[in-house]
Amino acid sequence: xxxxxxxxxxxxxxxxxxxxxxxxxxxxxxxxxxxxxxxxxxxxxxxxxxxxxxxxxxxxxxxxxxxxxxxxxxxxxxxxxxxxxxxxxxxxxxxxxxxxxxxxxxxxxxxxxxxxxxxxxxxxxxxxxxxxxxxxxxxx
Numbered sequence: 001x002x003x004x005x006x007x008x009x010x011x012x013x014x015x016x017x018x019x020x021x022x023x024x025x026x027x028x029x030x031x032x033x034x035x036x037x038x039x040x041x042x043x044x045x046x047x048x049x050x051x052x053x054x055x056x057x058x059x060x061x062x063x064x065x066x067x068x069x070x071x072x073x074x075x076x077x078x079x080x081x082x083x084x085x086x087x088x089x090x091x092x093x094x095x096x097x098x099x100x101x102x103x104x105x106x107x108x109x110x111x112x113x114x115x116x117x118x119x120x121x122x123x124x125x126x127x128x129x130x131x132x133x134x135x136x137x138x139x140x
Contacts, residue, residue, distance in 0.1 A: 003030040003059045004136045006129075009041045009077065010034075010066035019124055024124075030059055030131045038069050038077035046084050051096065060093040060136045064124065067099035067106060077107050094136045098122050110138060 006023050008016055016034050023032035035041035041091075044050045051058075065074040072080075072092060074097060079093070095117040098112055120128055 001136045002098075003028055004133055005030055005054065005059055005061040006032045007032070007041070007045075007061050007063045007092070008032060008034045009038055009063065009069070009074065011036055011069050012066070015066070015098070015122060015124075018115060019129075022124060022126055022129050026133065026136070029129075030135075037081075038074060038090035042072070042077055042080045045081070061091055062132045062136050063092050063095045064120075064132075065095060065097055067097050067110075075106060079130060092131055094118075096120050096132055098124065 003120075006019070008019050010016055010019075020032050020034065023029040035044065035085055065077060067074045069077075078095065079096075096119070097119045098121075099106075099119070100122045110117075110119060118132070
């Protein structure tokens, strides 16, 4: 069976708890890696030592990214991912933005991003996670 990693970037503990619960119940999710901030996620994803913990050939990853974060926003994190993209090639295959509201400018910026992916309303559902897993496994 093909598996995926799920990377969650969000400052709300209840949102991360729900996603962690959905991931633990999903048979195709290998691991759920959580970051409370965009800065923490970017620093870790740039760090070769952190990346080694995922294994020599990690499964494709889904990133669930809160749009509105204190400090660096989710959209700013996408810009940062582009700068380290060659080292992430094939690892992060689906980036989904999670938000409770959408500003048209933010949606346009997401669509123009190299990692632009689906926009999902909070709270994530099992059906939405199924769709993201299908997308990720179809891309790998």
